Amino acid sequence: MDMDMEISNLWLVIAIFFITAVLTNIARGRITFDPESTKPLPPVVNCITLIGLLPTILKKGIQATIHNLYTKYGSVFTINFFGSKITFLIGPEVSTHFFQGPESKISQGNFYEFTVPMFGQEVGFGVDTATRSEQRRFHIDALKPSKLRIHVKHMLQEVEEYFAKWGQYGVVDLKYELDKVLMLISGRCLLGKEIREKMIDEFYTLFHEVENGLNLVSILFPYISIPTNRRRDNARIKLKEVLSETVRSRRSFGQFEEDTLQKLIDSKYKDGRSTTEAEVTGLIIALVFVGKHTSSHTSAWTGACLLDNAKCLEAVIEEQKKILAKFGDEIDYNVLLEMSILHGCIKEALRLHPTTPILVRKTHENFTMWTKEGSEYTIPAGHTLVSPTVLNNNIPYIYKDPEVYDPERFGPGREEDKVGGKFSYTSFSGGMHACPGEAYSYMQIKIILSHLLRNFELTLESPFPKIERGKFSLEPQGEVMVSYKRRKLLVPS
Numbered sequence: 499m500d501m502d503m504e505i506s507n508l509w510l511v512i513a514i515f516f517i518t519a520v521l522t523n524i525a526r527g528r529i530t531f532d533p534e535s536t537k538p539l540p541p542v543v544n545c546i547t548l549i550g551l552l553p554t555i556l557k558k559g560i561q562a563t564i565h566n567l568y569t570k571y572g573s574v575f576t577i578n579f580f581g582s583k584i585t586f587l588i589g590p591e592v593s594t595h596f597f598q599g600p601e602s603k604i605s606q607g608n609f610y611e612f613t614v615p616m617f618g619q620e621v622g623f624g625v626d627t628a629t630r631s632e633q634r635r636f637h638i639d640a641l642k643p644s645k646l647r648i649h650v651k652h653m654l655q656e657v658e659e660y661f662a663k664w665g666q667y668g669v670v671d672l673k674y675e676l677d678k679v680l681m682l683i684s685g686r687c688l689l690g691k692e693i694r695e696k697m698i699d700e701f702y703t704l705f706h707e708v709e710n711g712l713n714l715v716s717i718l719f720p721y722i723s724i725p726t727n728r729r730r731d732n733a734r735i736k737l738k739e740v741l742s743e744t745v746r747s748r749r750s751f752g753q754f755e756e757d758t759l760q761k762l763i764d765s766k767y768k769d770g771r772s773t774t775e776a777e778v779t780g781l782i783i784a785l786v787f788v789g790k791h792t793s794s795h796t797s798a799w800t801g802a803c804l805l806d807n808a809k810c811l812e813a814v815i816e817e818q819k820k821i822l823a824k825f826g827d828e829i830d831y832n833v834l835l836e837m838s839i840l841h842g843c844i845k846e847a848l849r850l851h852p853t854t855p856i857l858v859r860k861t862h863e864n865f866t867m868w869t870k871e872g873s874e875y876t877i878p879a880g881h882t883l884v885s886p887t888v889l890n891n892n893i894p895y896i897y898k899d900p901e902v903y904d905p906e907r908f909g910p911g912r913e914e915d916k917v918g919g920k921f922s923y924t925s926f927s928g929g930m931h932a933c934p935g936e937a938y939s940y941m942q943i944k945i946i947l948s949h950l951l952r953n954f955e956l957t958l959e960s961p962f963p964k965i966e967r968g969k970f971s972l973e974p975q976g977e978v979m980v981s982y983k984r985r986k987l988l989v990p991s
């Protein structure tokens with residue numbers, strides 16, 4: 499992985515969480531330790547050690563530095579950052595508490611509070627834990643694989659219409675093109691036909707202003723009056739108006755549509771209460787937000803990895819030929835499930851380029867745990883827990899030659915992600931907060947990429963992308979220029 503990128507991106511992400519952790523501790527007083535605990539605390543990396551590590555950080559990058567600490571201290575260690583205790587849990591053996599601990603003991607804390615002005619006070623981190631967990635259920639229900647079949651035809655239609663506009667041959671920025679088509683898919687499948695047909699561009703212009711709330715200053719100080727925050731707030735008010743109007747209209751005319759917006763409109767709390775217009779608005783904006791950049795970056799990385807790797811490209815093309823021979827041109831949900839080689843290629847791109855490089859939680863009660871190395875530690879209440887996906891996905895005793903793009907590692911006979919244990923592959927998180935959009939995102943990415951593979955001969959014209967600096971998510975840097983020539987895949991006789 500590119501070292502310069504690591505410094506800028508991971509510093510940004512870690513800085514956000516470290517500073518949030520420090521501010522939280524200042525606000526809440528001293529961290530409480532369990533006086534009765536008889537188990538030792540994890541090894542501590544103090545500020546002096548951290549300062550000593552600065553040359554390594556600057557020279558080799560933050561990922562390499564955490565890797566060094568992991569080699570030196572083992573799978574569990576605590577960084578003491580000006581009084582804030584940040585405990586790293588690295589590898590599947592020590593990740594169970596992180597992913598499966600009950601919300602009352604280990605939660606997402608207030609790390610995501612910056613999303614409140616983006617999605618509204620009525621949802622997510624703007625509401626109490628019980629309501630939030632019901633709203634999480636609405637998302638999970640709306641994105642259940644059984645509810646996704648209906649989207650295939652809409653996704654296919656968007657993809658076919660979009661790429662029909664390409665010429666016989668040409669050169670495009672694949673990253674831009676994928677982002678655009680994904681935006682149209684979300685418009686149709688998540689937001690619904692009213693927005694898709696009448697105001698998709700306007701929606702995304704406003705949405706982009708809301709998305710800009712994801713910068714360092716706005717994350718740390720979501721409510722201060724700076725131009726980005728004001729633009730974000732104005733845009734959200736307008737989005738709320740538009741979406742509320744759609745919800746109101748559907749409810750008053752008893753109209754039913756096959757989209758995710760409808761599922762949220764029809765969701766009910768345990769006490770029988772229906773979702774309000776403001777709640778539906780916030781929940782759908784949150785879905786578009788979490789779903790858009792993740793799928794966009796993942797599809798661009800997959801495209802670049804495939805076009806940079808002749809063997810993998812040939813394998814996915816051969817798979818498409820076999821599927822065409824078996825099912826003809828028609829693609830439905832079951833045909834998508836047959837695309838296991840393409841699935842592995844997407845999964846492998848995401849292993850190397852996770853969209854969320856680190857996951858963070860807060861402990862509210864002491865707990866004890868065994869490390870991979872055989873030590874037992876107490877992790878005290880108040881610690882910030884970090885599960886670094888970028889490291890978890892690259893552990894050499896789990897993933898053979900982890901730096902190599904090798905989709906076959908997930909295939910029969912190897913299944914490295916399973917052999918390593920439940921939490922070996924955490925690009926979609928796991929346990930309590932596992933991404934409910936995983937099946938949806940594979941579906942849309944497979945529909946786009948299989949269409950491209952079947953209808954175009956593609957060549958990567960720009961160098962293999964580096965990772966964009968200073969962004970929260972690990973996205974490909976700059977343009978990913980690709981030349982294309984129309985073709986029809988020949989089906990083997």
Ligand code: HEM
Nearest residue numbers: 637788789792793796853854925926927931933934935939
């Ligand atoms: C390649 C695509 C995607 C990746 C890599 C991804 C990754 C993730 C990760 C890592 C988390 C968990 C964060 C944490 O544990 O703190 C998450 C949560 C979530 N994702 Fe995704 N995601 C993707 C696509 C989507 C899509 C398309 C949707 C919806 C349409 C979606 C909806 C959600 C929701 C609602 C949550 C919050 C779950 C919760 O807090 O319980 N994701 N995603």
